[in-house]
Amino acid sequence: MPIKPDPMVWRTLLSSCIVHKNIELGELAAKNLLDLEPEDSASYVLLSNMYAVSRRWNYRDQTREMMKNRGVRKEPGRSWIEVMNKIHAFFVGDEIYEYLEELNNRAADIGYVQDHNSLLNETEMEQKDPTLYVHSEKLAVTFALLSLPDGIPIRVMKNLRVCSDCHNWIKFISRISNREIVVRDAYRFHHFENGNCSCKDFW
Structure with missing residues (x-):
């Protein structure tokens, strides 16, 4: 260089x-x-x-x-979305799980497989609380689908880098909801539409 x-x-x-x-x-x-x-x-x-x-x-x-x-602490993941001129913040553990489960099932029907094993060994996977696999951007997108009229693009801000599972999930959700979803994470904008992302899966 x-x-x-x-x-x-x-x-x-x-x-x-x-x-x-x-x-x-x-x-x-x-x-x-x-x-x-x-x-x-x-x-x-x-x-x-x-x-x-x-x-x-x-x-x-x-x-x-x-x-x-070294005393370094990981910043908790959070996402923000604006709905009806009001900012809503989401953290891992927030409660919107019923509709999220429906979205997961619909995404699974067209090929989505949740990637929650890649960062955990077998013992940790057995002990892990399943709700902790739900990152804040999934909650924000789910809330937007419940709250915004059809056809309005969904725009989410994320303070950390979006993980590979959430990135893959949002691709599927953009397809099944026929909705444009834009996620601004810590490093770039991701424009999801019809099952694809503008980053071509490299970010």
Whole structure:
């Protein structure tokens, strides 16, 4: 590169290494990223996720322990949506689960499979509260579908990077609801329409 990589460059590279399961390059990106931003929780989470999707549970646990020892705390995920000139905020654990379950069933009918196993080992999957798989952007989209008239695009703001499962879920929901859904996460805009996203599944 003609310029020195900044944290955004290293973070993007690390995110790509999660998708492609390239551990060696991901560790290099993480080292540089943690040197530049040792207090940023997103860096540790990305590194932990890379080890998790590669089933390297010990390394994942070591990364979480390093984060804890350094006093770095993960910011809780939240999403916002405007409905009728009022801003609504959603956190993991909010209650809109009945309609969300209906949406999940309709999405499953056309091929959606929830990806909640990739970051947890078998023991953790058995102990995990199923409602914790529901991230805030799913709640925001569900609320919008209940509240907004047909044909109005749904626009959601997210303070963290949207995870792969939520990204995949919103693609299916845009298809079954015939609705344009725009999600602005911590790094980019995602325009979902008819089962596709503008990022082409790389973000």
